[in-house]
Structure formats: structure tokens, C-alpha cells
Amino acid sequence: MRMPAGWEAVIGLETHVQLKTASKIFSSAPTDFGAAPNTQANAVDLALPGTLPVLNRAAVECAIKFGLAVNGGDDRHIAARSVFARKNYFYPDLPKGYQISQYELPVVTGGQVEIEAGGARKTVTLTRAHLEEDAGKSLHEGLDRPGVSGIDLNRAGTPLLEIVTDPVMVSAAEAVAYARALHGLVTWIGICDGNMQEGSFRCDANVSVRRDGDPRLGTRAEIKNVNSFRFLEKAIEFEIRRQIEVLEDGGAVVQETRLYDAERDQTRSMRSKEDAMDYRYFPDPDLLPVAIPRQWVETVRHSMGELPAAIASRLSAEFGLSASDARQITQTRALADYFFALTAALGGGHRLAATWLLGEFSAALNRAALEWQEAPIGPTRLAALLLRIQDGTVSGKAAKEVFDALWDAEGDVDAIIAARGLRQVSDTAAIERLVDAAIAAHPKAVEEYRAGKDKALNALFGQVMKASNKTANPGQVTELLKKKLAG
Numbered sequence: 001m002r003m004p005a006g007w008e009a010v011i012g013l014e015t016h017v018q019l020k021t022a023s024k025i026f027s028s029a030p031t032d033f034g035a036a037p038n039t040q041a042n043a044v045d046l047a048l049p050g051t052l053p054v055l056n057r058a059a060v061e062c063a064i065k066f067g068l069a070v071n072g073g074d075d076r077h078i079a080a081r082s083v084f085a086r087k088n089y090f091y092p093d094l095p096k097g098y099q100i101s102q103y104e105l106p107v108v109t110g111g112q113v114e115i116e117a118g119g120a121r122k123t124v125t126l127t128r129a130h131l132e133e134d135a136g137k138s139l140h141e142g143l144d145r146p147g148v149s150g151i152d153l154n155r156a157g158t159p160l161l162e163i164v165t166d167p168v169m170v171s172a173a174e175a176v177a178y179a180r181a182l183h184g185l186v187t188w189i190g191i192c193d194g195n196m197q198e199g200s201f202r203c204d205a206n207v208s209v210r211r212d213g214d215p216r217l218g219t220r221a222e223i224k225n226v227n228s229f230r231f232l233e234k235a236i237e238f239e240i241r242r243q244i245e246v247l248e249d250g251g252a253v254v255q256e257t258r259l260y261d262a263e264r265d266q267t268r269s270m271r272s273k274e275d276a277m278d279y280r281y282f283p284d285p286d287l288l289p290v291a292i293p294r295q296w297v298e299t300v301r302h303s304m305g306e307l308p309a310a311i312a313s314r315l316s317a318e319f320g321l322s323a324s325d326a327r328q329i330t331q332t333r334a335l336a337d338y339f340f341a342l343t344a345a346l347g348g349g350h351r352l353a354a355t356w357l358l359g360e361f362s363a364a365l366n367r368a369a370l371e372w373q374e375a376p377i378g379p380t381r382l383a384a385l386l387l388r389i390q391d392g393t394v395s396g397k398a399a400k401e402v403f404d405a406l407w408d409a410e411g412d413v414d415a416i417i418a419a420r421g422l423r424q425v426s427d428t429a430a431i432e433r434l435v436d437a438a439i440a441a442h443p444k445a446v447e448e449y450r451a452g453k454d455k456a457l458n459a460l461f462g463q464v465m466k467a468s469n470k471t472a473n474p475g476q477v478t479e480l481l482k483k484k485l486a487g
Contacts, residue, residue, distance in 0.1 A: 001172060001237045009240045010208050010217055011175050012167035015182060016160045017192045018134070018200040019062045025133050025159035026053030026100065033198045037139065037152035045157040047095035052286050055084075059159040060290060062191035063107040063131055064300045066161060069189050069307055070111030070126060075297045077110045082290040084131075088280045093136035093151050101162075103281040106130030107292070113185065114309070116327065117177040124178045127164045134158040155199075161191070167206065167217065172236035176229050179203055181331070188308055188333040196227045203232055207239045209247070218243070219253040223260055223267055235260035239267050311336065319350035328358055334372035338379055345383035352386055360403055377406050384413040395474055398422040426473045428480075431464075434472060435480045438463040449485055457481060 003009065024031055027044035044051045060082075067078040083105040086098040108129035115122050136153040143150050163182065169175050183201055187194040194201050203226045208218035223239060226232045238260075243253050258267040306314075308330035315326040329339050335357070342353045361382070365375060385402055388394045394402060394417055405416045417423055425431060438460050439446055449456035457478075464477050 001240070003171070003240070004244055006212055007209055007244050008212055009170055009236075010167045010210065010220075011169040011171070011236060012165045012206045013163075013169070013175060013178060014165075014204040014206065014222075015163045015179065016134075016202045016204075017066075017163060017186050019059050019159040019161055019191055020193055021056055021058040021062070021159050023056060024157035025056045025059045025131065027157050029157065031158050033195075035154055037150065037154060039154065041136075041153035041156055045095070045153055047097075053100060053284075055287060055290065056159060059131055059161075060107065060292070061296075061300055062159075063129060063161055064292065064297055065189050065191055065304060066129055066163070066186065067108035067111065068297070068301055068304065069185055070108070070113060070129075072309070073301060073307070075294065075301070077108055078292060078297055079105055079107055079109070080292055080294075081105065082107045082131075082292060084284045084287045084290070085281045086284050087132075089278075091135065092149075093138050093153070093156070095136070095153065095156060099133060099135065100284055100287070101132035101281075102130035105289075107290075113178060113181050114327075115174065115177040115181050116324070117171070117174045122174065124168055124174075124181075125166045127166050129161055129163045132160050132162055134160050161186075167208075172233045172240070175205060175236055176233045179229055179232055184331045184333075185308065189304060196229075199227060202227050205232065205236050205239075207236055207243070208253070209240060209243045219255050221253065221255065221267070222257045224257050224270060226260055231260055231262055234262075234265055235267055238265060242267065308336070315350070321350060321354055325354045325358060329354060332372065338372050338375070341379035342383055342386075345380050346386055346390075349386060349390065352389065356382070356386060360400060364403075364407055376409065377403075381406060381413070388413060388417065392424055392426055392473065393417065394422050395424050395470065397474075398424065398470055421469060421471065423471060424473050425468055425471045426476060428476065431468075431472050431476050432480055434464045434467050435477065435484060437467065439481075439484060446485060457485070460485075 021031065023029060024045065027042050029042040029045055030040050032040065044053060064078055068075060071077045082102065084100055085103040087101045087103070088098045090097055106128045109127075111126035111129065113124045113126065115124055134155045134157065136151055136156040139150040139152055165178065169178060183194050186192040186201070192200055196202070205223040205226065206220045207223065208220040210216065210218040221239060221243070223235045226235055239258070246253055254272070256272050257270045259270045260267050312323070312326035312330045315321045315329065316323055321329070330336050339353060339357055342357070343350050346353060361375070365372065385399055385406065389396060389399050401420065401422060402413060402416050405411070405420070406413065410416055411419070442460060442463060445456045445459045449460070460481055461477055464481070465472055465474070
């Protein structure tokens with residue numbers, strides 16, 4: 001999206017990350033997705049009289065992992081003492097009439113996430129990351145009684161880590177790049193499964209606009225619960241356009257919560273947006289402050305293993321990968337695991353592996369709408385193909401045809417090469433005959449090349465490759481063409 005002249009956008013994201021714990025944050029009820037309504041809500045989740053919350057230690061450990069990950073392993077931003085508060089508001093799917101969250105003393109303050117958008121690197125700074133419980137869910141469709149809404153409290157009490165950025169992003173592209181990077185990070189460190197369709201990773205976008213050079217922030221609108229990267233981008237772009245149109249028409253932007261309607265590709269008003277004071281935060285009297293000793297943090301640190309940024313630096317330093325390629329490979333653990341399994345099977349070849357994974361392989365996954373862990377070609381089978389490129393059995397172009405056949409499960413690499421006649425010809429005498437024939441048949445191209453038109457060489461090269469059924473060694477063809485044309 002190109003910003004209209006004279007305007008700039010200011011964007012911050014609040015991301016609700018559902019933590020991978022076996023039970024809820026304050027009760028022993030399970031957190032499995034897809035259960036029948038109200039079958040995974042116990043007395044604590046239902047807020048029955050006399051029940052008390054008990055904090056899930058695993059949820060705090062997830063927050064510690066995140067704090068270490070976004071601060072380069074530095075533990076100074078992890079609170080030694082953290083407090084839970086009551087966030088008071090009424091909604092039908094909130095049984096207690098308040099949400100247990102954190103306000104003044106969250107587990108994590110600060111942090112940063114590195115992103116790349118529009119070819120430029122940027123650091124997105126974080127305000128905080130705090131623990132809280134999820135609310136239930138209102139059901140408006142599929143009920144036995146038309147016109148009546150139901151409440152499913154299975155999600156009530158599900159542990160969330162809410163991650164809040166500073167308002168430092170200026171475009172929908174940057175917001176999506178950040179959301180993707182954050183998604184990759186929380187799945188990498190194992191605190192979230194990242195399933196956006198099931199609501200495990202949901203973004204709220206705070207969007208405002210202002211005139212270029214104006215230091216004051218504009219009035220923000222919050223776009224609530226966007227659960228896909230594509231919709232996040234579309235929602236922010238629409239909201240930016242909407243606010244600019246309102247202001248240019250002499251109106252005023254209202255602070256409110258809005259929803260994104262994917263069918264109409266627009267945001268629509270949901271309710272007025274509260275400020276922090278409207279929630280009347282106060283420390284929850286049923287929960288003691290959480291003590292997080294340094295020894296616990298150290299134990300968590302040693303359990304985490306190498307973080308993506310460190311692995312990316314090592315790939316560049318030890319194996320000569322470009323910084324961009326190294327960052328892409330470490331964007332998700334599934335891709336990094338595939339890369340290291342592939343290079344182990346190859347016995348090296350890190351650059352070739354990166355080229356194929358980030359090029360042909362990624363394109364095939366995108367076309368099929370698959371994730372890395374769902375790829376139909378495993379690392380061992382892809383390694384067999386790359387080895388045939390390395391030993392000169394097939395050219396890079398022919399290898400793409402073999403790859404497509406592998407993807408369609410047509411057999412192993414050598415069988416496909418033999419069946420399709422793709423074995424590369426490296427016999428100098430045979431290639432020389434093809435080169436001589438191409439030069440003799442295309443005198444105009446020869447004349448143009450000798451007159452300084454380098455593109456004419458490509459035409460002759462293409463003729464040789466066509467005559468060889470794409471099996472001639474490209475390097476030898478180019479070398480012989482230049483030698484003969486020079487003579």
C-alpha cells in the first residue's frame with residue numbers, strides 16, 4: 001500500500017499467544033481444542049462460589065522463556081516479583097465479571113524482535129509481555145433455538161501471554177513482518193503451537209494516522225482478534241485509508257474497537273474503546289505475588305538451546321550464507337530442522353541447500369499451501385537430488401524437472417533421471433559437435449555476437465541446449481561457444 005501524500009501511519013500490535021500447557025492457568029481443566037461446549041470447564045473456570053485460583057507454574061515458565069528469547073538471553077527484563085491483577089469488565093463469556101491479568105508488574109518488560117520489510121531491517125521494541133487468562137466464547141450459530149446465543153466456557157482460563165509492542169511500525173507490511181517473526185519465535189521456543197485457525201495466535205492491531213512531521217499520536221482504533229497474516233495486512237490497510245478519509249473530510253477519528261470483515265474487506269465498529277483506568281485494575285487478593293528467583297531463570301535458560309538469531313549468525317560465519325538467507329532459514333524451527341537434516345545427508349553443501357530450500361522448495365510449498373513439516377519430499381530424498389547436481393549428473397534446470405517428479409511421488413531420483421533421459425552430457429566431443437552445428441545454422445546470431453551484442457550468445461546457447469534435449473553441460477556449452485566465436 002502506498003501512503004497518501006502528507007500522511008503517516010503509527011501501528012502497534014497486541015498479540016495473544018496461547019501457551020502450550022496441559023492445563024489452564026488457574027485450574028486443572030484441560031486445554032485441548034475441539035471438545036464439545038462446556039466439557040472442559042471446571043468449578044474454578046465457572047467461578048462457582050468458594051473456588052480459588054491456583055497458578056500454573058508451567059505458564060510462568062513459558063513467559064520466562066519468551067523474556068529470555070526477546071532479550072538475547074539477558075534476564076534483567078524478567079521480573080523477580082510479578083503480580084496478578086483483576087481487570088474488571090462485564091461480558092457474558094467472562095464468568096467472574098473480571099479477568100485475571102497483569103498490569104503494573106508483568107513477568108516481562110521490554111525486549112525486541114528483528115524484522116525485515118521492504119528490503120530494510122528494523123527493530124520492533126516491546127513494551128511488555130504479561131500472563132492472563134482467556135475468556136469464554138459466545139456462540140451465535142448452530143444452536144437448537146434460533147435467535148438465542150450460547151456460551152462455551154471451554155476457553156475460559158486458558159493461559160495466554162499477551163505481547164505488546166511500542167507504537168513503532170509504520171505500515172501494514174511491517175506489522176505483518178513482525179507478526180510472522182513473533183509467530184516463528186514462540187513456536188521455535190515451544191511455548192505455543194501457533195495454530196491461528198484454532199485461535200492459538202491472535203493479533204489486535206492499534207492503528208492511528210497523523211500528518212507527516214507531527215510528533216503527536218493520532219486517535220487510535222483497535223482492530224480486534226485478527227487470526228491470519230493476510231487478513232491482518234488487509235485490515236490495517238483498510239483502517240489507514242478509512243481514518244485518512246475521515247480526517248480529510250473534516251471529521252474526527254473515534255477511539256473504538258473494530259472488527260475486520262473478510263467478506264467485505266473492511267473494518268466495522270464493535271464498541272467504544274476503554275482506557276486502562278476504565279478497567280479499575282487492582283491486585284488480585286486471591287493470588288500471592290509470584291517470586292521468580294534467578295536460579296529458576298538459569299534453569300530455563302539452559303533448557304532452551306540455541307536461539308534463532310545465534311544460529312543465523314553461525315550459518316553466515318561458518319558456512320558463508322548471506323545474512324538474509326540465514327535469517328530466512330531460522331524463521332521457523334521446522335525449516336531449520338529440515339535444513340540441518342538436509343546438509344547432514346549431503347555432508348555439507350550449505351549454500352546449495354539454502355538455495356533450493358528458499359527457492360524451488362518454498363515455492364512448491366506455497367503453491368500447495370503446505371508447511372515444512374508437511375512436505376512430501378523428505379531431507380534424504382532431496383539430498384539425493386542435490387548430490388546429482390554436485391556430481392554433474394544433472395544440470396540445475398533438469399534438476400527442477402526431477403524435483404517436480406519427486407514431489408508427485410514418481411520414484412527415486414536416479415530412476416526419474418533415467419526414465420526422462422535427463423542425464424547431463426559432459427562429453428566434450430559430443431558437445432563440440434552440437435556447438436558447431438548451432439554456429440553454422442545461425443550466422444546472424446554469430447555476426448551480432450561478434451559485433452558486441454552479448455545477448456546473441458544466449459540464443460546460440462539455447463539452440464545447443466534444445467538440440468541436446470537440455471542434457472548438455474551448460475558450463476561446457478558456454479565455454480565452447482565463447483572459444484569458437486572468439487576464433
